[in-house]
Amino acid sequence: MSERLGIVTAASLEQGIEVRLDVPVSVEDMVVGRYVTITGQKRRFFGMITDVSLGVTDPRLAITPPDVADPFIAEVLTGTSTFGRLQIAPMLTIGGDDAELLSGPQPVKTIPGHFAPVSLASEADMELVFGKEDATRFNVGNPLDMETKLCLNLEEFVKRSNGIFGKSGTGKTFLTRILLIGMLQKSRAVNLIFDMHNEYGWAGTSEGGPAVKGLKQLFPASVAVFTLDAESSRRRKVATDFEVKIGYDEIAPEDIAILRSTLNLTDLAVEAAYQLRKALGKGWLRQVLELDEEGLEEHLKGATIHESSFQSLKRGLGIIGRLGFVTPHAPEDAVKRILDCLAAGTNVVLEFGRYQEISAYLLVANLLSRRIYGRYQQQTEAAVAAGDDNLKPRPLVITIEEAHKFLNPEVAGKTIFGTIAREMRKYNVSLLVIDQRPSGIDEEVMSQMGTKITCLLDNERDVDSVLAGVSNKTGLKAVLARLAPKQQALIFGHAVPMPVAFQPREYGSAESYRDFTAGASGAGERVEELWD
């Protein structure tokens, strides 16, 4: 039995459990965010400390304080007339009858009785709740102030779309790297990562420290690096597998639609794109960019496009046409190459090189994902028609950064990512969304996310948006607000039995690489040989 803290003096499922501390327990040792177990008569309860306060039995004590310099008076009053109090948010129940014991921790539906003893959760308790590292569970870090490993069930995790949030510089990228490694090792899912800042595939940056290794360096056999900018990749000495070029004929009016605000197009200009496509067919973009005005007019007889809309569109398309990776004819179908890799179980990181402007990112991510999703849809439907689950494509997780640009209420209905986030697992595709402004993401999309991991956020609207719909929101808000600005995060949702604040495991030392690669057969040794 671990250290007893006190007894339950009041409780409500809505407002939480109030605990009076025992005399030897110091209020100053109690920290918000720590876990406690409460032993009720029939079952044990698992909860989190959300508030610590001081109490007095007689308000006059606070008005005319006793002479605490007298050790005798202080000793007598401590724990009797003056005492410490904890506020605990009940999270889970453990045990009860045999059936419940077998099914593991359950969401809390009742409260413990009066004067039930409360103690700090032991390592064994934590292990019971968060499980051990095994074939499907991956250690992402330690709960705050504890040695226990926090293990995520990644099979469950990839079944839904998930989000990683946090202010810039709070460790989102590190957390994402860790999760990607986890998915790579412990789930059947393959990842497609749109790597805007070239951080995941090869060496990435760590603030104030040396560069850290990327996925391809750690797992060369199961990661392929695709690039939009071969020159930049060469400069950074990245071993790339394929250079992605996008042909004019691959760009559809739908892709232009989501660029409306970044390219500063009018609604009518977007409408004009659809009309041009209707009139000119698949090669519409090429014709618009290459033909002169007169030649176009010939083709556009009958289409009612206003001159100014056309000019606005043409200007926008000009920007796209000038992107280095957009060519009249793509030498090889990038989507097919990506799909081949994914089908073989190879994870794909797409580097953007120097094309770090948001319009390039939006265009490419949306265009590729739309076509990949289309292919997944066909394959899944074929598998369902044949009644053979083996024909279903491998689960795919698409990682996107700056997610509020894709998923804001204005475009969430139009982009493929809005569709993926809403339709979830139907076609075996889900999202891993990384963003620093969660309040910019469409509410409907947020509500569909399975697991959310958030680092420190201090904008009220961002906090509200991340915590929307979570039970005991106020308690979690207190915990979230007190996270350290770096290397601490709060996780809640589908993949964890209860919300938990944790410290992500280390990433960046030779030892940490060994730990990560230990799970992948032999890859670790090869990597060490190559790089140390």
Add this chain to the structure above:
Amino acid sequence: MTEAVRVGEVIEAATTGYAAQCYELYDLPPLGSLVRTRDGDIDLFGVVYQALTASFESGRRPIARGRDEASQEAVYAANPQLSKLLRSEFNVLVVGHRRNGVLRHYLPPAPARIHGFVYLCPANEVRDFSEEFGFLNILVGTPLPVASDEIIAAAVRQMSRAHEDSHGFLVEAGKELAGLLSHDFVQLKSILGRLE
């Protein structure tokens, strides 16, 4: 084990307490001390809460006699009849009883008997009696002609002397009182101030 010292004899008794007269003038048990008297098979334990010395006959008040004497003792030496005309009495609040060897911190079924002998409890009896603090409830709850803060503090102080760890005993008793007086910090503070 020290023998219990006989300090007086019950001369008036009620359910909650009794009055006892000393055999010798001024030979009073200390305020707050634990005393015991017997009624059949029941030992009644009580706390001395008041003492007085007065004339035997309530109508006759003593008169001042020391004008020509050098010291107070000389007054008594010159008037040996005084010890026969004056009496010392003390009042006891019953706070528990013992029957068949079992101590109980609540009132006995019947009051003490007149002419029952009253003994001052020796240290070992005080220790046994004050192992638990149920008696404090009676002390706190009974209105007395003397300020109850004084009596409670005197009783606890007296008992603490019988304990080896008298500081520990005082802290424990203080905590018990803090619980009983949780609604009245002023009284608690006043008692705690008198404990050391």
